[in-house]
């Protein structure tokens with residue numbers, strides 16, 4: 001229908017919530033009412049729903065903390081000197097001088113870019129191009145490496161394509177059995193629950209695997225209380241049972257896949273009693289899960305960060321794809337495997353070149369044909385394009401070492417809060433010769449930068465986002481940015497200009513987008529046929545969409561997979577223990593994740609008055625049995641210690657967690673930083689850090705009245 005299903009917008013502009021990958025449709029008014037407000041629209045992902053974060057997003061548009069001018073150090077060579085307001089010319093000149101000095105002395109690769117999955121397609125694309133054409137550096141990566149990289153790698157290996165959900169979100173309502181592994185959409189994407197609820201109302205069985213009995217698990221029929229890091233063993237165990245019970249879809253396996261025999265051999269050793277020992281999930285629950293998935297007329301398996309953010313995250317996602325393939329699910333109506341993408345543009349942000357090894361259209365930087373195509377669109381010699389760089393964690397870890405980055409520009413990520421092993425990150429950022437950060441607010445990372453650039457927010461810019469379904473949609477400008485604030489596209493164009501590369505860079509979103517369409521044409525993520533006009537008229541268009549008259553592709557794999565032979569690939573994977581297991585010094589398992597009322601590093605949502613009334617206190621979830629053994633009472637302050645660092649949280653006693661596991665949210669910096677604790681061990685395929693499991697010690701620090709808030713103020717530099 002277009003325009004988010006509303007024929008009469010009453011002077012309002014349809015756009016989307018800035019936060020998660022659901023990209024709920026909203027409308028806003030360009031003129032007063034002041035302060036700005038949003039109303040949900042009838043967009044296909046939210047159909048009139050909105051979560052607390054979406055409702056509160058306009059509060060940040062005219063927030064008093066908003067950065068309104070660039071900031072620079074009073075003493076340019078002393079990062080401990082205070083930040084002071086500066087003109088755009090001065091700030092951009094400082095960045096340019098730092099880039100030139102570093103590249104002159106250490107070569108082009110000494111400058112690195114760090115991007116984000118919240119950036120529009122236009123900005124993500126331009127950042128990738130700025131690295132390769134503006135700076136000629138291989139060093140670019142982004143926070144999606146912390147988010148979607150494991151499932152993306154698994155999807156590419158099995159299906160030849162990485163589109164989070166290969167079907168529309170609404171198909172979830174048609175599945176008569178759904179297994180969610182390590183996802184808590186009831187808290188992380190509340191409006192999506194309407195599709196789960198509709199499925200259950202129609203008789204579907206839902207199963208949730210999570211060390212916590214989350215809101216999502218409580219709503220489901222079956223909860224599998226899996227040990228952190230044991231999801232691969234769980235999947236192989238389920239497949240073992242399915243094979244022995246004769247549930248394998250033999251015709252599907254024969255006609256649509258390759259490699260099943262090796263997987264069958266591998267899972268033969270995953271006897272239910274062994275799997276019960278590794279996972280903590282009883283044999284009875286394993287049997288019920290297999291039966292539900294295998295006997296339902298339609299079934300889906302969905303993974304999210306709980307399964308994927310591990311040093312074996314790629315293989316774990318692979319194991320669930322193997323299970324889905326054996327049951328013949330991918331490509332069938334109301335069925336399939338999907339990964340639930342996280343950030344607002346987590347999908348588009350991983351397609352157009354801000355990843356170390358990637359060119360637009362999901363092309364590979366090491367593929368000569370891809371280089372030739374993109375170089376021609378960019379008007380440069382393919383030989384000029386640098387090769388692949390290193391992943392986000394490695395780029396940070398190697399700062400200052402030979403071949404590593406010495407000057408870094410960060411757009412749309414707060415790595416001092418969200419990257420693993422915070423103290424190491426702080427140490428490496430301090431070792432940089434130069435750091436620039438573009439943000440809306442002074443984040444923990446911005447607070448340690450040499451130059452800070454204020455940027456426009458969602459409702460102040462034009463562009464496109466690609467949601468969790470692969471649906472490309474329009475972000476619309478409703479208001480102008482405050483005086484003195486620019487957007488990232490104009491910053492990149494201005495920097496390119498100063499570096500003598502200005503002719504390659506436009507600051508106009510539609511010009512950049514039309515170039516992205518040409519650069520993506522013929523690639524896996526083909527946007528060639530998706531114009532701004534079509535997106536608005538059709539409430540979004542699903543990629544791939546190679547031509548103006550192509551309808552777009554809401555459902556993938558109905559006829560063939562995106563592999564050369566059209567078949568999906570089974571890949572043999574084996575359980576490995578997490579890099580860190582509990583021992584005498586660190587006797588428990590720590591896992592981390594999200595709460596409903598905060599978003600990511602919290603740099604935005606911690607500032608929202610309405611959200612902070614409900615979600616301002618960082619809490620560690622602890623089982624009452626464990627708490628009793630450790631003498632911890634409700635609301636006591638507890639100190640968590642791992643091999644990397646310590647952090648302080650308020651104890652929240654709950655029976656909804658395994659007694660051997662502690663959960664903390666990662667939305668805070670300072671004292672309550674989850675990432676002061678986390679393990680930076682990387683997945684060997686995806687380079688994803690092990691955010692979801694490490695060994696931890698816990699002790700009581702003080703009683704409930706013992707201290708005020710345990711979190712630091714939003715812009716306290718973490719030390």
Ligand SMILES: Nc1nc2c(c(=O)[nH]1)N[C@H]1C(S)=C(S)[C@@H](COP(=O)(O)OP(=O)(O)OC[C@H]3O[C@@H](n4cnc5c(=O)[nH]c(N)nc54)[C@H](O)[C@@H]3O)O[C@H]1N2
Pocket residue numbers: 020021147181182183184185187188189209210211212214226227228229230231304305306307341342343591592593594595596597598599600601663692693
């Ligand atoms: N409120 C809110 N919503 C968000 C976000 C936010 O920050 N706040 N962020 C957005 C983004 S970027 C993302 S990526 C998504 C993430 O969305 P989710 O994946 O739903 O969120 P998480 O809380 O990271 O992890 C989900 C669950 O994994 C469980 N878990 C932990 N370890 C394990 C394990 O080893 N195995 C299993 N099976 N489960 C485990 C946790 O207990 C948690 O309930 O949310 C998006 N939506």
Ligand SMILES: Nc1nc2c(c(=O)[nH]1)N[C@H]1C(S)=C(S)[C@@H](COP(=O)(O)OP(=O)(O)OC[C@H]3O[C@@H](n4cnc5c(=O)[nH]c(N)nc54)[C@H](O)[C@@H]3O)O[C@H]1N2
Pocket residue numbers: 116117118119120143144146147148305309342343410411412413414415417418419438439440441443455456457488592593594599600601602603604666674675678691
């Ligand atoms: N322990 C632990 N750590 C985790 C995770 C976990 O589950 N556990 N999850 C990981 C995951 S899945 C993710 S996605 C990452 C997210 O971690 P971050 O990348 O740190 O996430 P955000 O807080 O969204 O950071 C985005 C920043 O960009 C700013 N911003 C917003 N829009 C724009 C824009 O258009 N331009 C610019 N220049 N800035 C903008 C925001 O104010 C904010 O400061 O965290 C990861 N870290």
Ligand code: SF4
Pocket residue numbers: 017018019020021022023024046050051052053054055188189190191
């Ligand atoms: S579910 Fe996601 S997109 Fe929808 S309102 Fe909440 S944060 Fe925004």
Ligand SMILES: [Mo]
Pocket residue numbers: 146147148342343346
């Ligand atoms: Mo994410």
